Amino acid sequence: MIFINKGIKLFFYKKKLILLNIIKYINLNKFYLNFYIYSLLIKNISKGKGFQGVIKRWGFSTKDKSHGCSLSYRTMGSTGQCQDPGRVFKGKKMPGRMGGKHFSIYSKIFLRQNNYFYIRKILPGIKNDFLKVKVL
Structure with a gap:
């Protein structure tokens, strides 16, 4: 779907x-709308943010802006x-590409009106983006 x-x-x-996050069913086949849908498996890609530093990517705190630290x-x-x-351990939190990853979310339907479904979870990705949904 x-x-x-x-x-x-x-x-x-x-x-x-x-x-509440609103999702709209746009498939031409209205077969699924005749049945009661209880829960969904939603797959989407998160919003890409490009190359980011450790403060935005991992939530590190900044250093003092005084006492001789002007640029770093x-x-x-x-x-x-x-x-x-004598090395850096694997998995060290460092700067790099942020976002643009695949997410799968299970969610129950909170409210339904015609083609619109209201769910309680916040979905990753941008507005008016296509979602791949599997009915459970």
């Missing part, structure tokens, strides 16, 4: 904020130890 991500809608219910306060600092291991 093919859906389109239509974005996020905010609701207030009993003084609580509820975020957004760097990651030390990457490894001295001569004893």
Whole structure:
């Protein structure tokens, strides 16, 4: 089944904020709309952000902007130890490409109106993007 991500809608219910993601069924075959759909497996690609540093990519904290540190306060600092291991360990959090990865999400349907489905989870990716959905 093919859906389109239509974005996020905010609701207030009993003084609580509820975020619902809206997806629209666009396939020409209306066969699935005759049945009650309980849960979905949604596959999508997250929004790519290009090459990013460690502060944005991994949430590292910055260094002090004073005491002689003028240009390098957004760097990651030390990457490894001295001569004893003599290398950088695998899996070290470093700068690199961020986003653009495949995600699969299971979600239950919160509300349904005709071709529109409201789900409780926030989907990765951009607005008006195609989603691959499998009915469970």
